[in-house]
Amino acid sequence: MKRRDFIKTGIGTGAILLTTRKSARADVKKEFLGVLVDTTRCIGCRSCEEACATAHGLPVPDIYDESVFEKERRTSETQWTVVNRYNTEKGTVYVKRQCMHCNQPACASACLVKAMFKTKEGPVIWRGSKCMGCRFCMISCPFDIPKFEYNSPNPKIQKCIMCWERIEKGEIPACVEACPAEALLFGKRRELLEEAKRRIYNEPEKYYHQIYGELDVGGTGWLYLSAVPFEQIGFRTDLGITPYPEFTKGFLYAVPVIFILWPSILLGLNHLTKREEEIKMGGRR
């Protein structure tokens, strides 16, 4: 073996070793999963509502009842997902709503027992054995998603969990599976963003040039494409792009500071004032 070849092979093997190590590392660090909702494709059949209710033992809605579209509905303790109808400048649009599965969820950071929990895979789940029912998650969630069973002595928090139990088994969420119009696409969030951008790029006339959830509240697992501005289809566009847990960070960082400063200052003040007392009284008070 020539010296040059030796070096070549050496570098080559090294490169392979390095790359395998790198890809192994990428495997360990899981990417968040999510769902891309293309509201231009949704036909308002509400199959997703039915599939969701069936999968989670909730009361199954009558999906042929058109009257539900008369007013805007919100998710409830018996409906983890709802489809709403909007009349917009580009005609009728149907929008499926459920938990957004934020990258940095306000509910999970609000929870003092980690009952609301962001899994490594991305779904935000609720763990009943930990929850004490304080409902601080409901105060904190910018989308008002967690719902509480007020009429039960053993109340649960009800919300979409992105079919966590199915994902663990390697299946896809029930609503995505049930969608006949391919309006829902399940996958890694990064890839979904690429797909969403590709659709906008290919049909720039058709889409409003924004992906809801890409940046909103620091990014969400569920991403939305629309033909019209998002205010017209029931989305809040004033939530900003700061992840909600950031709002409490300043206060929480102040806690250890106060815990160090206050006792030392107080003790100092106590000694300072006591000495005068001592002089006056000729001893301890």
Next chain:
Amino acid sequence: MNGRISSLINEGLRLVKFIISELKPKGKIITPFNLITGIILIISAVLLVIRFAKGLGAVTNLSQDFPWGLWIGFDVITGVAFAGGAYVLTFVVYILNNEKYHPIIRATVLNGFLAYVFYAGALLLDLGRPWNVINPIIGNSFGVSSVLFLVAWHFMLYMIAEFIEFSPAVAEWLGLKRVRKILSTLTLGAVIFGITLSTLHQAGLGALFLMAKNKLHPLWYSEFIPILFFVSSIFSGLSMVIFEGSISHKVFSHDLSEEKHNEILMGLGKGCVGAMFAYLFLKILVFIHGNGWRYINSGMGYLYLVEVLGFVLVPMIMYLFAVRNRNITLIKITSFLTILGIILNRLNVTIIAFKWDAPHRYYPSWMEVMITLGVISAELWVFRWIVNRMPVMRESPEWVYEEEEKERKFIKFVRR
């Protein structure tokens, strides 16, 4: 050795007999106060059975839009603000070594302690799954990123700190000389720990709403809520001490003379002026910083003006006048006005300005109000029971002074 054990047993028997004899009510049983609070307590007890059997929806008007109502907004968040007097006064008496306020320190600490036990304890009634309340304590699941985690722990630790601060009075009541001596050495540590905890959880109650950014009206939402809550807890606590003190000074036999008591109230009023001035200054800063003018010409804007001008600026000026003219009646009236202002502020943040634009507003049900009154009644009963038995407003028993005198002589002797 045997003698020691038998004397311990004798002492134990004496304590048990003494406590049993003290459990009996003193004074008349049928009084208007007892009748009214008794009826409230019975109704509350029945309502609580319904609440735990059927769920929160059976007695409260809470909804998916308003998960927190009167029990959190008033009982817990306002009640704890009122209990602020304890940490402010322990600061003055034990840290600044100001003896002037020493005569009212025990009543104030007792009030603070009971406020936490009952009002912060009311949190348990509001929990949907109260059997899991031990989870954040036993450590199987610490949500350390949660403001509520901090608040919950601080409530618990502060109750312990306040109990230690009050415990010498319990020992004096039971006649335990040695125990009293040990407990009173713990006071300074408990006070320092207690003030630190209070600073953080008074602020923390405000910090609970930091993530309600898109729900709270912009005139009330600000990143400074924690600081505003902390500063307002100072004059809120002091005003409560004035208000409550001027009532219990009349109701219970107090060893303190009327003049000295008035002198103390006057000083507390002065303290309120300072804290209220700082608070107003911060409020104006936040208002200008948040460009509050945009919202002022609306219903919520007027409410904001009523709260800040009517219930902070006006009482501050009234306190100032009262202190300058030495008008004790005005001090008492102003303390009541300030208390109303604190109720208004805390309810604004937690309920009224929270989702102010929601189509269906939250109003407490009569049952929520009744249970709140029940919690207050229970607290008053326990307060009365303790004040009538332990040296809270009365002087400590003679032996306490003898012991202290002995100790003082001993220290002088050692120093020489």
